[in-house]
Amino acid sequence: MRLLLACCLGLTVTCFACAEDVVGQPIAPWEPGTLDIHQISTGRGNAGLYILPDGTTLLVDTGEQPVKNPKHTPARPDDSRLAGEWVARYIRHALRHDEQPALDYVLLTHFHQDHLGELSPGMPASPHGYILTGLTRVGEDLKIAKLLDRGWPDYANVASTNARFMTNYLAFVKWQTGQNGLQVERFVPGRNDQVVLCREPKKYPQFEFRNVGSNGEIWTGQGTNTERRMPSLDTIPRKQWPDENVFSSSFLMSYGKFKFFNGGDQPGIRKNSPAWYDIETPVAKAVGPVDAAILDHHGYVDSMNEFFVATLRARVWTLSVWDAHHPTTGVWQRLQSEQLYPGPREVFATDVHPDARLAIPGLERMASDHGHIVLRVAPGGGSYRVVIVDDTSESHRVTKTFGPYPSR
Numbered sequence: 001m002r003l004l005l006a007c008c009l010g011l012t013v014t015c016f017a018c019a020e021d022v023v024g025q026p027i028a029p030w031e032p033g034t035l036d037i038h039q040i041s042t043g044r045g046n047a048g049l050y051i052l053p054d055g056t057t058l059l060v061d062t063g064e065q066p067v068k069n070p071k072h073t074p075a076r077p078d079d080s081r082l083a084g085e086w087v088a089r090y091i092r093h094a095l096r097h098d099e100q101p102a103l104d105y106v107l108l109t110h111f112h113q114d115h116l117g118e119l120s121p122g123m124p125a126s127p128h129g130y131i132l133t134g135l136t137r138v139g140e141d142l143k144i145a146k147l148l149d150r151g152w153p154d155y156a157n158v159a160s161t162n163a164r165f166m167t168n169y170l171a172f173v174k175w176q177t178g179q180n181g182l183q184v185e186r187f188v189p190g191r192n193d194q195v196v197l198c199r200e201p202k203k204y205p206q207f208e209f210r211n212v213g214s215n216g217e218i219w220t221g222q223g224t225n226t227e228r229r230m231p232s233l234d235t236i237p238r239k240q241w242p243d244e245n246v247f248s249s250s251f252l253m254s255y256g257k258f259k260f261f262n263g264g265d266q267p268g269i270r271k272n273s274p275a276w277y278d279i280e281t282p283v284a285k286a287v288g289p290v291d292a293a294i295l296d297h298h299g300y301v302d303s304m305n306e307f308f309v310a311t312l313r314a315r316v317w318t319l320s321v322w323d324a325h326h327p328t329t330g331v332w333q334r335l336q337s338e339q340l341y342p343g344p345r346e347v348f349a350t351d352v353h354p355d356a357r358l359a360i361p362g363l364e365r366m367a368s369d370h371g372h373i374v375l376r377v378a379p380g381g382g383s384y385r386v387v388i389v390d391d392t393s394e395s396h397r398v399t400k401t402f403g404p405y406p407s408r
C-alpha cells in the first residue's frame with residue numbers, strides 16, 4: 001500500500017516505507033524521488049544501473065567474459081544469452097515505469113573486458129560493423145544519449161587500443177556518434193556537471209554526481225580542483241605504462257545525507273610499484289565517509305587498503321564478483337575490522353565463487369553472497385534499504401531485504 005504524506009517542507013511525497021519489497025514477490029517498481037542503484041549479477045563482469053531521483057538513467061559498465069572458466073561462477077541467469085543481452089533485458093524490466101526506456105548516460109570506468117565486453121568466435125555482429133558484446137550489446141538494444149569514458153576523443157592514453165575488444169568498442173563509438181546521435185565526452189575529474197538530472201532537476205536540488213578520479217588525476221574535495229597523482233604518460237615508456245586499473249574513473253553520488261562511491265578497479269596497494277599506483281588514498285581523502293560503496297577492483301588483493309576502508313567507513317559494501325580470487329582474505333579482514341572503524345557494516349556480493357567461500361575464514365558472515373543487489377534510497381536521501389533479487393531466472397523475485405538504514 002502506498003500513501004501520500006506531507007513532509008516537513010510542506011511538499012507532497014510518496015511514503016517510501018509503504019512501497020515495500022516483500023520476500024517471494026517481484027521487486028517493486030522504481031518510484032519518483034527514489035534513487036535506485038542496481039548491481040546486476042551476470043557472472044561475467046560488472047554492470048550497474050542507476051535510476052536517479054527524477055528518472056534519469058545511468059549505466060556503469062557492462063562486461064562480458066564468454067569463455068567458460070572453472071575459476072568463474074556460472075553465467076547468470078544462465079548461458080543461453082550473452083551478458084549484454086541479459087543486462088539489456090534487466091534494464092527494460094527495471095525501467096518498466098517508462099514507456100520508452102533508454103539510457104541517458106553510460107559511464108565506462110576503464111577499458112577492461114569485464115567492464116566493456118570480450119570478443120569470442122561466433123558472437124553476433126551488428127549490421128553497423130561491430131560485434132555485440134557487453135556494452136555494445138546493450139547499446140544495440142537501448143538508445144544511449146551520452147557516453148563518458150576516459151579516452152575520448154583520441155584514446156591516445158590507452159595502451160590496448162589495438163586489442164580486438166578495443167577496436168570493436170571504437171567502431172561502436174564511431175557508428176553511434178556518426179549515425180545514431182550519441183554524444184561522447186571524456187570523464188573529467190572534479191566536475192559535477194557531466195552527469196546531471198535531465199528530467200526534473202529543480203525538483204531534486206539535493207542530488208549531485210561528482211567525478212572523483214580518472215587517468216591519475218584526482219579531485220581534491222574542494223570545488224572542482226584536482227591534483228595529478230600520476231606523472232605524465234609522455235615521461236613513461238609505453239611498455240611501462242601502468243595497468244589499466246590505475247586509470248579507472250570514479251565518482252561520488254550524493255542525495256541529501258546519503259553518499260555512495262564507485263571507484264571502478266582503482267588499486268590502493270602498491271606491491272612493487274611506484275607510490276602513485278595507490279589511487280585509493282588520495283581518493284579517500286577527497287571522498288570521506290560514505291553510506292555505501294562498491295568494493296574497488298572486485299575486492300582483489302591490490303585493493304581496499306586500510307586508509308581507504310577506514311576513511312570511507314561504509315555501512316553497506318557491495319561487491320561485484322564471480323571469480324575465485326575475488327574477494328581476498330586480506331580485503332575481507334579489513335572490511336570486518338572494528339579497529340579500522342567502529343560500528344556495524346554489511347557486505348553484499350553478486351556471486352561469491354565456492355572456492356572463495358572455502359578459502360576465506362568468516363565469509364559466511366556476508367549478509368548476502370549471491371543475487372542482484374538493489375540499493376533503494378528514500379526520497380530526499382534520509383535512509384536506504386538493500387533488496388536482494390533472484391539472479392537464477394528473470395523472476396525478479398525478492399530473496400532478502402535489509403534495512404532501512406539511516407543515512408549519516
Ligand SMILES: [Zn+2]
Binds near residue numbers: 112114115265297298
Ligand atoms: Zn574489473
